[in-house]
Amino acid sequence: MAEAETPKRSPEIRKDRIHNRWVLFSPARSRRPSDFKAKSNPQPNNQRECPFCAGHEHECAPEIFRVPEDSTNDWKIRVIQNLYPAVSRELDFQNTPGTVVGDVAVNGFGFHDVVIESPAHSVNLSDLFPAQVGEVLLASKKRIEQLRNCDSIKYVQVFKNHGASAGASMSHSHSQIIALPIVPPTVSARLDSMTEYFQQTGKCSLCDIQPNELLIDESAHFISLVPFAATFAFEIWIIPRDHSSHFHEIDSEKAIDLGGLLKLMLLKMSLQLNNPPFNLLIHTSPFQDDHLPSTHWFIQIAPHLSGVGGFEIATGCYINPVFPEDAAKILREVRIS
Amino acid sequence: MAEAETPKRSPEIRKDRIHNRWVLFSPARSRRPSDFKAKSNPQPNNQRECPFCAGHEHECAPEIFRVPEDSTNDWKIRVIQNLYPAVSRELDFQNTPGTVVGDVAVNGFGFHDVVIESPAHSVNLSDLFPAQVGEVLLASKKRIEQLRNCDSIKYVQVFKNHGASAGASMSHSHSQIIALPIVPPTVSARLDSMTEYFQQTGKCSLCDIQPNELLIDESAHFISLVPFAATFAFEIWIIPRDHSSHFHEIDSEKAIDLGGLLKLMLLKMSLQLNNPPFNLLIHTSPFQDDHLPSTHWFIQIAPHLSGVGGFEIATGCYINPVFPEDAAKILREVRIS
Ligand SMILES: Nc1ncnc2c1ncn2[C@@H]1O[C@H](COP(=O)(O)OP(=O)(O)O[C@H]2O[C@H](CO)[C@@H](O)[C@H](O)[C@H]2O)[C@@H](O)[C@H]1O
Numbered sequence: 001m002a003e004a005e006t007p008k009r010s011p012e013i014r015k016d017r018i019h020n021r022w023v024l025f026s027p028a029r030s031r032r033p034s035d036f037k038a039k040s041n042p043q044p045n046n047q048r049e050c051p052f053c054a055g056h057e058h059e060c061a062p063e064i065f066r067v068p069e070d071s072t073n074d075w076k077i078r079v080i081q082n083l084y085p086a087v088s089r090e091l092d093f094q095n096t097p098g099t100v101v102g103d104v105a106v107n108g109f110g111f112h113d114v115v116i117e118s119p120a121h122s123v124n125l126s127d128l129f130p131a132q133v134g135e136v137l138l139a140s141k142k143r144i145e146q147l148r149n150c151d152s153i154k155y156v157q158v159f160k161n162h163g164a165s166a167g168a169s170m171s172h173s174h175s176q177i178i179a180l181p182i183v184p185p186t187v188s189a190r191l192d193s194m195t196e197y198f199q200q201t202g203k204c205s206l207c208d209i210q211p212n213e214l215l216i217d218e219s220a221h222f223i224s225l226v227p228f229a230a231t232f233a234f235e236i237w238i239i240p241r242d243h244s245s246h247f248h249e250i251d252s253e254k255a256i257d258l259g260g261l262l263k264l265m266l267l268k269m270s271l272q273l274n275n276p277p278f279n280l281l282i283h284t285s286p287f288q289d290d291h292l293p294s295t296h297w298f299i300q301i302a303p304h305l306s307g308v309g310g311f312e313i314a315t316g317c318y319i320n321p322v323f324p325e326d327a328a329k330i331l332r333e334v335r336i337s
Numbered sequence: 338m339a340e341a342e343t344p345k346r347s348p349e350i351r352k353d354r355i356h357n358r359w360v361l362f363s364p365a366r367s368r369r370p371s372d373f374k375a376k377s378n379p380q381p382n383n384q385r386e387c388p389f390c391a392g393h394e395h396e397c398a399p400e401i402f403r404v405p406e407d408s409t410n411d412w413k414i415r416v417i418q419n420l421y422p423a424v425s426r427e428l429d430f431q432n433t434p435g436t437v438v439g440d441v442a443v444n445g446f447g448f449h450d451v452v453i454e455s456p457a458h459s460v461n462l463s464d465l466f467p468a469q470v471g472e473v474l475l476a477s478k479k480r481i482e483q484l485r486n487c488d489s490i491k492y493v494q495v496f497k498n499h500g501a502s503a504g505a506s507m508s509h510s511h512s513q514i515i516a517l518p519i520v521p522p523t524v525s526a527r528l529d530s531m532t533e534y535f536q537q538t539g540k541c542s543l544c545d546i547q548p549n550e551l552l553i554d555e556s557a558h559f560i561s562l563v564p565f566a567a568t569f570a571f572e573i574w575i576i577p578r579d580h581s582s583h584f585h586e587i588d589s590e591k592a593i594d595l596g597g598l599l600k601l602m603l604l605k606m607s608l609q610l611n612n613p614p615f616n617l618l619i620h621t622s623p624f625q626d627d628h629l630p631s632t633h634w635f636i637q638i639a640p641h642l643s644g645v646g647g648f649e650i651a652t653g654c655y656i657n658p659v660f661p662e663d664a665a666k667i668l669r670e671v672r673i674s
């Protein structure tokens with residue numbers, strides 16, 4: 001009978017108390033074989049045709065603003081409309097009848113924008129100086145503040161896809177902003193869970209975090225760590241030290257400080273894991289938040305080292321082969337020269 | 338300024354009332370370009386080494402049972418232990434202290450099995466006769482009934498990964514069974530949502546479904562349809578006509594009937610979408626279910642035509658470029674010769 005080498009550590013099931021979901025930690029899983037040929041990481045095509053590059057502005061959907069505001073050919077960041085939006089800014093937000101009695105459908109009203117993070121095609125977010133990363137963050141902040149003026153918008157998601165297996169269809173460094181007329185399910189679950197923690201302890205769950213062996217690095221205003229019940233192997237969270245519910249409350253000084261820590265985390269991850277595909281997510285609160293003392297915004301960086309399968313889709317439980325303490329130790333010790 | 342061709346239909350946001358989550362429908366999304374070279378669908382390696390093939394039984398983790406029970410070399414189905422389990426049947430289920438005060442961790446106790454669906458390497462589930470597909474379903478039923486005897490097990494997930502981008506690491510036709518000491522988050526959300534529907538209407542939400550233009554096909558005991566708020570393009574649900582909370586309540590006659598409809602759906606999907614990677618999930622109820630009148634088991638078939646990105650991970654909202662009515666019409670009309 002075949003026997004797998006005994007893993008050093010038994011599997012453990014941990015609860016992510018921020019999202020109120022369970023994660024299965026199982027080192028044995030990392031040793032399973034695959035009889036599929038290695039997935040090639042798709043490489044970008046020839047880039048002479050990229051609409052996000054400087055000089056190709058006319059190939060893009062309309063611009064919302066650029067940084068610096070009065071720049072011409074020398075822009076550093078552009079926030080533009082998404083040409084193939086998931087939601088439409090041209091619809092009125094209103095209920096429309098579903099096709100089946102009892103079903104609920106609303107018009108797909110909302111805003112879907114793209115933040116072009118650099119005019120040059122082959123510059124990654126982690127190649128920018130800390131202050132430049134800070135400017136990218138401040139561009140998202142500015143756009144969120146504009147979207148806040150629209151009464152129908154309840155929640156704004158900022159996210160970045162890097163690499164084809166993390167979903168990216170464009171290789172030019174960019175992130176996206178989707179503003180929705182609903183509060184999405186994962187966001188509601190997070191708010192409910194954080195509020196419950198507050199009701200039980202009188203404290204905000206992220207203010208109360210004791211990173212200990214999960215800590216990676218720190219800056220003046222932020223800490224970075226691997227969460228206790230990380231969904232993905234080598235997942236990183238960056239959390240503001242001071243209580244703050246909304247990402248858009250960030251000021252310029254903190255944005256530059258965050259830019260430095262974010263850059264460091266991206267460099268460490270890239271060096272240790274060989275430039276993996278990843279998602280970067282800004283988890284903030286809905287505009288209308290009745291639980292300000294319990295909600296605390298943070299950034300999640302989720303590398304994609306393996307795909308997900310039916311179990312995760314069916315249950316919402318993820319399987320992570322790397323214990324967070326081990327991932328944190330490795331990331332803590334990566335030296336950036 | 339670039340302009341995307343005006344889509345025929347405006348985006349819509351629909352609520353999946355079974356899972357209590359929102360899905361964004363946006364036909365415009367399907368026309369967005371990608372500057373990554375097409376992802377090659379990884380093909381399986383040479384298969385002389387497959388441990389799931391007849392004659393290689395000794396390369397597998399221990400067998401739990403086979404079908405027929407008294408078969409030797411002529412087995413049709415084998416249910417075996419997973420050699421690289423996500424949870425361990427050797428642990429005692431008990432609470433272990435988390436590394437951080439307030440965090441929750443339990444031993445990773447549970448069962449992780451593999452159902453080898455055929456002795457031959459290149460036979461797919463949809464190649465089997467309806468009665469044989471029924472036997473595969475009955476093997477899962479039998480295993481669930483065994484697992485039910487373990488007091489600590491709360492929920493059993495049966496799932497199948499087909500194709501590398503749906504997560505499969507083994508190409509030989511198989512499914513997996515994971516038995517957990519917790520009720521997973523997506524399952525709790527589904528139960529809560531179905532119970533709420535019952536409390537509001539006095540009816541089970543799946544008994545009450547009016548498929549109309551969403552219907553694909555029917556059999557004596559089951560219907561197949563595209564759900565009103567499908568998470569994935571061309572997603573299919575197969576629902577028992579009669580109210581039943583637990584998949585393991587299925588009898589042989591119904592299993593054969595289901596085998597026929599499931600085979601038909603897999604063939605239609607494969608023909609229409611060119612053998613896409615997919616997951617097949619059996620959504621059943623926890624063993625201990627206090628809401629039997631409101632919970633109803635069903636099968637979900639989720640083809641993977643595009644990956645997911647940061648937006649889905651952050652929000653739990655999926656973006657589906659194909660309206661369910663359109664997918665249902667296409668699948669209804671596929672002719673299997
Ligand atoms: N000329 C132009 N002007 C303006 N915008 C342009 C443009 N050309 C392309 N775009 C837009 O640029 C965006 C690039 O985004 P990404 O590469 O991060 O992933 P994408 O949104 O395609 O999908 C990934 O992310 C989403 C959300 O997570 C998932 O649904 C999906 O499966 C995954 O592949 C696209 O949304 C595209 O519509």
Ligand SMILES: Nc1ncnc2c1ncn2[C@@H]1O[C@H](COP(=O)(O)OP(=O)(O)O[C@H]2O[C@H](CO)[C@@H](O)[C@H](O)[C@H]2O)[C@@H](O)[C@H]1O
Nearest residue numbers: 032307309310311388397398419420421498504505506507
């Ligand atoms: N000799 C042997 N004896 C017994 N068992 C053997 C064996 N050799 C291999 N196995 C097991 O066979 C299983 C094959 O399963 P799949 O191909 O469906 O996907 P896998 O579980 O690898 O991961 C996919 O599904 C899981 C769950 O959805 C995701 O976590 C993951 O990311 C995704 O790739 C593996 O679990 C493996 O451990």
